[in-house]
Amino acid sequence: MKKEDTVKLISAEGMEFVIDKEAAMVSQTIRNMLTSPGGFAEAEHGEVTFPEISAVILEKICQYFYWSLQYARGKETEFHIEPELTLELMMAANYLHT
Amino acid sequence: MGGACSRKRDQLENEDGLHRGVSGRYCKSGSSKWLATTFSRPVVEIQREKGKGPSLMELCTYKIREDINNYGSFSMLPRDLSQQIFNELVNSQCLTEVSLEAFRDCALQDLYLGDYPGVNNNWMDVISSQGSSLLSLDLSSSDVTDSGLIYLKDCDHLQALNLNYCDQISNRGLQHISGLSNLTSLSFRRNNVITAQGMSAFSGLVNLSKLDLEKCPGIHGGLVHIKGLTKLESLNIKWCNSITDVDMKSLSGLTNLKSLQISCSKVTDFGITYLKGLQKLSILNLEGCPITASCLDSLSVLASLSYLNLSRCNFSDDGCEKFSKLGNLKVLNLGFNDISDSSLIHLKGLTNLESLNLDSCRIGDDGLVHLSDLQRLKCLELSDTEVGSNGLRHLSGLVNLESLNLSFTGVTDGGLRKLSGLSSLKSLNLDARQITDAGLSALTSLTGLTHLDLFGARITDAGTNYLRNFKNLRSLEICGGGLTDTGVKNIKDLSSLSLLNLSQNCNLTDKALEMISGLTGLVSLNVSNSRITSAGLRHLKPLKNLRSLNMESCKVTANDIKKLQSSHLHHLVNFRPE
Numbered sequence: 001m002k003k004e005d006t007v008k009l010i011s012a013e014g015m016e017f018v019i020d021k022e023a024a025m026v027s028q029t030i031r032n033m034l035t036s037p038g039g040f041a042e043a044e045h046g047e048v049t050f051p052e053i054s055a056v057i058l059e060k061i062c063q064y065f066y067w068s069l070q071y072a073r074g075k076e077t078e079f080h081i082e083p084e085l086t087l088e089l090m091m092a093a094n095y096l097h098t
Numbered sequence: 099m100g101g102a103c104s105r106k107r108d109q110l111e112n113e114d115g116l117h118r119g120v121s122g123r124y125c126k127s128g129s130s131k132w133l134a135t136t137f138s139r140p141v142v143e144i145q146r147e148k149g150k151g152p153s154l155m156e157l158c159t160y161k162i163r164e165d166i167n168n169y170g171s172f173s174m175l176p177r178d179l180s181q182q183i184f185n186e187l188v189n190s191q192c193l194t195e196v197s198l199e200a201f202r203d204c205a206l207q208d209l210y211l212g213d214y215p216g217v218n219n220n221w222m223d224v225i226s227s228q229g230s231s232l233l234s235l236d237l238s239s240s241d242v243t244d245s246g247l248i249y250l251k252d253c254d255h256l257q258a259l260n261l262n263y264c265d266q267i268s269n270r271g272l273q274h275i276s277g278l279s280n281l282t283s284l285s286f287r288r289n290n291v292i293t294a295q296g297m298s299a300f301s302g303l304v305n306l307s308k309l310d311l312e313k314c315p316g317i318h319g320g321l322v323h324i325k326g327l328t329k330l331e332s333l334n335i336k337w338c339n340s341i342t343d344v345d346m347k348s349l350s351g352l353t354n355l356k357s358l359q360i361s362c363s364k365v366t367d368f369g370i371t372y373l374k375g376l377q378k379l380s381i382l383n384l385e386g387c388p389i390t391a392s393c394l395d396s397l398s399v400l401a402s403l404s405y406l407n408l409s410r411c412n413f414s415d416d417g418c419e420k421f422s423k424l425g426n427l428k429v430l431n432l433g434f435n436d437i438s439d440s441s442l443i444h445l446k447g448l449t450n451l452e453s454l455n456l457d458s459c460r461i462g463d464d465g466l467v468h469l470s471d472l473q474r475l476k477c478l479e480l481s482d483t484e485v486g487s488n489g490l491r492h493l494s495g496l497v498n499l500e501s502l503n504l505s506f507t508g509v510t511d512g513g514l515r516k517l518s519g520l521s522s523l524k525s526l527n528l529d530a531r532q533i534t535d536a537g538l539s540a541l542t543s544l545t546g547l548t549h550l551d552l553f554g555a556r557i558t559d560a561g562t563n564y565l566r567n568f569k570n571l572r573s574l575e576i577c578g579g580g581l582t583d584t585g586v587k588n589i590k591d592l593s594s595l596s597l598l599n600l601s602q603n604c605n606l607t608d609k610a611l612e613m614i615s616g617l618t619g620l621v622s623l624n625v626s627n628s629r630i631t632s633a634g635l636r637h638l639k640p641l642k643n644l645r646s647l648n649m650e651s652c653k654v655t656a657n658d659i660k661k662l663q664s665s666h667l668h669h670l671v672n673f674r675p676e
Contacts, residue, residue: 061154064154064157067151068150068151068154071150071151072150072151076151079157081157081158081161083161083165083168086158086161086162086165087158087162087169087174087175089154089158090154090155090158090159090162090175090179091175091176091179093153093154093155093158094155094176094178094179096154098153098154098155
């Protein structure tokens with residue numbers, strides 16, 4: 001992946017997830033952060049920190065982004081969610097508008 | 099996770115269908131008309147862009163629904179998330195008294211439990227634990243009793259309360275809610291036991307703006323208790339057959355009233371005179387009242403009157419010249435009256451009319467000439483009249499017409515050509531046995547059509563070719579028996595369809611269902627009286643929006659459908675056979 005096509009998502013613990021920009025923009029919140037003119041520092045550095053989202057959840061969210069892109073391309077599979085993650089995942093999804 | 103995003107609360111709009119041109123014909127067997135959806139809760143249609151999958155929020159909500167018994171409490175969640183989970187559990191009928199516990203102290207604002215099975219007093223503790231956060235509560239058709247309502251004293255900010263069809267509530271229950279002075283909307287439809295005495299509980303509800311007591315036979319004399327509720331804007335006492343002229347006196351000072359429905363009461367022309375001071379009255383429903391055209395004298399002073407329903411009032415032509423005084427009217431319903439073409443002259447000047455209902459009146463082609471200048475007409479009901487193809491030429495200038503009902507008239511295929519220029523038409527009812535494929539061919543220019551009712555028309559597979567142009571079609575009914583699987587080929591790409599009724603086409607097979615499987619927007623599907631079998635049910639799996647399914651008189655059992663419901667179609671709540 002070329003650097004210009006990627007973004008870095010950083011969890012509460014400081015763990016970094018480098019993913020395709022296209023995947024990250026499945027989240028309306030991230031999309032706004034990266035595309036809004038002259039607003040967010042994130043747009044310049046291609047990095048977004050989420051001090052309230054844990055690494056486990058952030059990883060799951062990244063999995064969702066890619067699953068969503070796949071689904072839109074016609075590959076309709078099931079997205080599995082571990083029961084113990086569901087509530088936290090829902091709250092993060094709410095924040096990320098995704 | 100941070101603060102709750104404040105999403106806009108869905109307003110519970112319980113419109114009584116005042117603006118839908120409803121024809122009196124509900125006697126069609128296997129018709130979709132039984133689906134008179136009074137879903138009191140907001141219908142959550144999963145709007146999705148083509149190809150895009152479910153959001154992560156949705157996936158989490160469904161997962162929680164599956165595992166609901168593992169959750170002890172949602173009180174740590176932001177309110178709009180617990181509200182979303184609650185709504186999903188109700189929409190898929192998965193909420194039980196046990197799982198309700200998880201919603202204790204969640205500060206929920208809106209609890210729509212109307213028609214939900216099993217709701218009783220045991221639910222009231224958790225419901226009332228929402229405390230001052232609770233703003234609207236729908237317990238219609240529940241088994242909650244008077245003592246259950248005691249719990250609501252904790253919900254002092256309650257604004258909207260719906261207790262329709264609660265057979266266990268009596269005057270005593272009304273006392274328990276008499277202190278909820280923040281109430282703006284209160285509804286007690288079809289309660290046989292509340293009386294004038296019980297209505298004394300309403301006198302403290304000073305903020306009440308909307309009161310619905312439809313079908314309460316015992317309330318004669320009770321309107322004196324609402325004399326002082328000057329904020330009242332909407333009052334529904336339809337089918338309260340004990341209401342008489344003297345009850346109208348109590349309403350004469352309610353000068354903020356905008357909407358008043360007193361259909362099927364005993365109010366006469368004299369009672370109507372008490373309404374003369376209601377200068378803000380905009381909607382007046384007098385259907386089935388023992389009145390005559392004389393009351394139009396009183397109504398002509400109501401400067402704001404724009405909607406008037408006089409159907410089934412046994413009007414004759416006598417006195418109909420008084421209609422010409424009602425120049426501000428936008429909606430006029432004269433259905434099922436004994437009026438003839440000669441009365442239609444007096445409507446000529448009502449150029450503000452947007453909707454006119456002449457269902458089952460003694461009118462015909464000659465009368466329609468008087469309507470030709472009503473340029474603002476959007477909706478015209480001519481069902482069950484002597485109107486035929488000749489009369490349609492008078493309508494061809496009504497360029498704003500959006501909805502036209504010609505069911506059970508004498509209109510023939512040839513006459514339909516005269517409608518082909520009405521490009522604003524969205525809804526067309528041609529339920530008449532003499533309409534055939536040829537008639538449909540004349541209408542292909544009406545590409546804006548969203549609703550097409552060809553129920554009893556004799557449409558065959560050949561005719562369905564003409565449907566391909568109607569790319570905006572949301573509702574389609576063809577039940578004349580002439581369709582086979584071949585015809586469904588022309589329907590399968592009408593991707594906007596949300597209602598499809600093909601009942602009584604007895605040659606349809608499971609292949610038809612295979613083709614219908616792509617219509618993922620479908621909310622209601624009726625294929626009763628056909629050769630469909632349970633083997634075909636698997637084709638319905640993608641129809642995630644389906645709420646209503648009719649397969650009566652097919653080789654399908656209720657159990658077959660229930661299996662499909664629990665495995666794939668979680669929002670399917672109405673189905674036949676049941």
